[in-house]
Amino acid sequence: MLHIGLTGGIGSGKSTVSRRLAELGAVVVDADLIAREVVEPGEPALELIRARFGDEVFTEQGALDRPALGRVVFGDPDALADLEGITHPAIWQRTAERFARARREGTAVGVHDMPLLVEKRMAGEYHLVVVVDTAEEERVRRLVELRGMPEEEARSRIAAQADDAQRRAVADVLLDNNGAPEELLARVDRLWQDRLTPFADNLATLTPVRAPHELHLREPDPEWAGQAERELARLRHRLGPLAVTLDHIGSTAVPMYAKPILDLQVGVASLDDADSVDFRAAMDEGGYPRRDHVTEDVAKDGAVWPKRYHLGCDPAVPIHVHVREVGSPGWRWALLFRDWLRADEAGRADYRAEKDRLVTQGLTRPDYAEAKEPWFAAADERIEAWATRTGWTAPARGD
Numbered sequence: 001m002l003h004i005g006l007t008g009g010i011g012s013g014k015s016t017v018s019r020r021l022a023e024l025g026a027v028v029v030d031a032d033l034i035a036r037e038v039v040e041p042g043e044p045a046l047e048l049i050r051a052r053f054g055d056e057v058f059t060e061q062g063a064l065d066r067p068a069l070g071r072v073v074f075g076d077p078d079a080l081a082d083l084e085g086i087t088h089p090a091i092w093q094r095t096a097e098r099f100a101r102a103r104r105e106g107t108a109v110g111v112h113d114m115p116l117l118v119e120k121r122m123a124g125e126y127h128l129v130v131v132v133d134t135a136e137e138e139r140v141r142r143l144v145e146l147r148g149m150p151e152e153e154a155r156s157r158i159a160a161q162a163d164d165a166q167r168r169a170v171a172d173v174l175l176d177n178n179g180a181p182e183e184l185l186a187r188v189d190r191l192w193q194d195r196l197t198p199f200a201d202n203l204a205t206l207t208p209v210r211a212p213h214e215l216h217l218r219e220p221d222p223e224w225a226g227q228a229e230r231e232l233a234r235l236r237h238r239l240g241p242l243a244v245t246l247d248h249i250g251s252t253a254v255p256m257y258a259k260p261i262l263d264l265q266v267g268v269a270s271l272d273d274a275d276s277v278d279f280r281a282a283m284d285e286g287g288y289p290r291r292d293h294v295t296e297d298v299a300k301d302g303a304v305w306p307k308r309y310h311l312g313c314d315p316a317v318p319i320h321v322h323v324r325e326v327g328s329p330g331w332r333w334a335l336l337f338r339d340w341l342r343a344d345e346a347g348r349a350d351y352r353a354e355k356d357r358l359v360t361q362g363l364t365r366p367d368y369a370e371a372k373e374p375w376f377a378a379a380d381e382r383i384e385a386w387a388t389r390t391g392w393t394a395p396a397r398g399d
Ligand code: ADP
Pocket: 008, 009, 010, 011, 012, 013, 014, 015, 016, 017, 142, 143, 146, 147, 177, 178, 179, 180, 181, 182, 184
């Protein structure tokens, strides 16, 4: 099942989007609803709250008195932590149950409607994060005029949430909702058809997305860095300690004139880890199926540099994941080459000229990769000289 995280500031139109996704066939799990469910009469969490906070936070009918509880935890971090220690496990468990049930029922797309996705740093848990984006003044207006909220409350609620920049940083998809509701719905329908449905199909069948064979090189796209960060966060979440290093490599990492492919490198302690059942299951679940026939790079000196290779399933972004042993020559070279290109303008210009030369020869992608090899071989000495001169060492990024 494709697992989507949906978020947006209060009044942005998130509920409108989640309703539409449900109409289109997604199973939506609403975080606010679950948070209320777990403290309904008869729920185990309720008795734990009574034991910790006493009868004062209950109504005479025995239901939770939310305003009273709010007053107790407001401004008291310890009390709030205790409350969350009770409610959060119940919420996570019920959320997981709902998605597990949807999976058993063969649901293709599960949507977690999660207002606090950014605040709780959950973006890496999802295959895709969708953010509804609406200008603050417009949100205030809608909350006041359509939901009857006092303006002051609308503003203070907005101020208490993550800001637009923080939400945009985790957004794989930004749904603009400054226009008419029909425009928003049309955007959701297009997203469903063009991206979510094929992504879900690819995930279910572990069908990788390959970059097109025709060569389309592009000028650097300011989106590449953010895309890579989000993808690395997903890999970090899926692989945990199996991924010792995680880096954006290749031309899109420089960034420079390139095929729009995200090359990512996962550094493992040993390739045995990359072949382990846990690693492979985590990559499959994350939507990064392995290409079994690719097991090495051939180095410039003819040496064989072993690796494992996975591709992504998102039809919108071709993703190549190179898995190499930390400290191995292939691992080191990928980082060195990137850093040299970042630092050396003349090197970048030469590499670009070589790409242009090959593109005008009308090569398709596999031949292009091979045709670049002599240039790499010739540049190798220059790159190593740069590494020595600058004292370059491979950055270790295990965070
Ligand atoms: P959220 O769930 O993000 O808090 P809602 O989906 O409830 O936001 O939207 C807030 C209010 O604005 C609702 O009354 C909704 O019907 C209305 N709304 C949503 N999108 C638009 C739009 N594009 N134009 C006008 N009103 C809208």
